[in-house]
Each structure stands twice: as structure tokens, then as C-alpha cells.
Ligand SMILES: NC(=O)C1=CN([C@@H]2O[C@H](COP(=O)(O)OP(=O)(O)OC[C@H]3O[C@@H](n4cnc5c(N)ncnc54)[C@H](OP(=O)(O)O)[C@@H]3O)[C@@H](O)[C@H]2O)C=CC1
């Protein structure tokens with residue numbers, strides 16, 4: 059398969075290696091220094107695009123791929139308030155996009171079990187729940203996309219929570235934020251070069267249940283993104299990565 063990479067940072071570089079190891083060809087690589095090469099003609103050389111850039115550039119990149127008629131796999135986080143608009147554009151105009159807040163197999167198993175656990179915890183209302191996420195200090199967005207997906211999985215299945223709120227603990231002005239009973243706290247921490255750690259904590263007066271995923275490196279994210287490009291390149295429409303993993307079947 060021919061793949062175009064939008065973003066050649068920490069993720070773009072690992073995705074390139076994994077794609078080549080799976081016998082794909084990288085036909086275009088776009089980063090900040092060669093944005094002039096981001097043309098429909100160049101994008102159309104690829105069977106699929108893999109996009110890992112920044113929250114500020116992802117929407118323009120999606121538009122470029124839609125205009126060029128090339129399927130896009132989006133790994134960038136921090137744009138999810140625009141999902142309804144993008145989904146509509148896919149459905150109306152026959153565009154193709156697959157996104158994931160986290161492409162790793164382990165995290166997608168975690169997402170699935172997190173939903174099941176939240177359902178179980180409905181029977182035990184004396185446990186309160188919160189989500190913690192830890193990432194490297196270069197991360198631009200908070201909470202993490204993965205943290206949001208985990209929180210949404212809890213809110214959809216646990217009757218006591220109806221919205222999430224975020225506290226970035228390095229941000230002093232948020233330290234005193236109070237959390238209402240119906241709110242699910244996502245606590246974000248930025249520490250050194252941590253690739254991504256997510257924990258769901260159910261706490262009661264007598265004990266605590268911790269459900270945790272720790273990424274040891276970025277290889278799992280990158281492999282998942284390449285698998286997604288392989289899965290989507292001949293499809294049409296708007297997909298989340300859940301459709302690819304399909305744990306319910
Ligand atoms: N879904 C998932 O599984 C995962 C998602 N992510 C997400 O992916 C995104 C990228 O992560 P990561 O690779 O670690 O970040 P990096 O900052 O290492 O890389 C992003 C790259 O994109 C470049 N860039 C900026 N603007 C553009 C543009 N308009 N077009 C093309 N390239 C551009 C940056 O250049 P410059 O530095 O010069 O600005 C940089 O090289 C983040 O949003 C992160 O949260 C990360 C890991 C896993």
C-alpha cells in the first residue's frame with residue numbers, strides 16, 4: 059500500500075518504520091518545513107493518509123484529504139468537539155476517515171473492559187470514580203484523548219456520572235476546583251517523557267479498585283495506526299477505531 063504521512067514528529071517517525079516493515083511504501087511526508095508539498099496531486103499518490111500533527115492543524119489536514127478524495131486515519135487528539143461536523147461531511151460527501159484517541163490494542167481492550175466495569179459498578183454506589191492520565195511535558199492537549207474516551211465509556215454506563223471535568227494538576231489555578239457528584243474528574247499530569255499512562259480509580263471508605271494501562275513506548279500506537287490504514291483504505295464513511303477492533307462480535 060502507498061501511504062502519506064502528515065506529521066513527522068515522535069509518532070510520524072515510528073509509523074514510517076512500522077509501515078515499511080509491513081511492506082508499505084511512504085510516498086509523501088509532510089511536516090512544518092514542507093507544507094507547500096501538501097497538494098491534492100501529491101496526496102492522490104497515496105492509498106491512505108496517516109495524520110499525527112497538532113490540534114491546531116488537524117482540521118485543515120482533514121479538509122485537504124477530503125478535497126483530494128483520499129482516506130485519512132487521524133491520530134491527532136484535541137479536536138473532538140468537531141466530530142459531529144466531520145462525520146456529517148463524510149456522510150454527505152462520501153469522504154473516508156477513521157480516528158482513534160488511542161490506536162494501541164492494549165488500550166482498546168482497556169476501553170472495552172472499562173465499559174463493562176462501569177456497568178458492574180452501578181450496583182455498588184458507595185464507590186466514587188475518577189480517571190487519571192499522565193503524559194510527557196510536550197503534550198499540547200489536556201485531558202488526553204484517551205482520558206476522554208475512558209470518561210465517556212464510564213458516563214455511558216454508570217448512572218451516577220453525567221459529564222466529565224478536567225484538572226491539570228500542574229496548573230495552579232485549577233487546584234481548588236470542586237467536583238459535583240454527577241461529574242467525573244479526569245486528573246491530568248505532565249511528567250518528564252511518560253508515553254501515556256491511564257488509570258480508572260473506584261474508591262470507597264474500605265478499599266480501592268485501580269484499573270491501569272501503561273504504555274512502555276509508542277510502538278503500539280504506531281502499529282495500530284498502520285493497521286487502521288490497511289483496514290480503511292478501501293472503505294467509505296466515518297469510523298472510530300472501535301469498528302476495526304469490534305470486541306462485541
Ligand atoms: N491516537 C493515538 O494513538 C495517539 C495520538 N497521539 C497524538 O498525535 C499527535 C502527534 O503526536 P506526536 O507525534 O507525539 O507529536 P510531535 O509534536 O512529536 O509531532 C507532531 C509533528 O507535526 C508537525 N506539524 C505541525 N503542524 C503541521 C502541519 N500543519 N502539517 C504537518 N505537520 C505538522 C510538527 O512540526 P513542528 O514540531 O515543527 O511544529 C511535528 O513534527 C498529538 O495530538 C498526540 O496527542 C500521539 C500518540 C498516540
Ligand SMILES: O=C(O)C1=N[C@H](C(=O)O)C[C@H](O)C1
Nearest residue numbers: 135159160197202203204254
Ligand atoms: O500525546 C501523546 O503522546 C498521546 N496522545 C494520545 C492521547 O491524547 O490520548 C494517546 C497516547 O496516550 C499518547
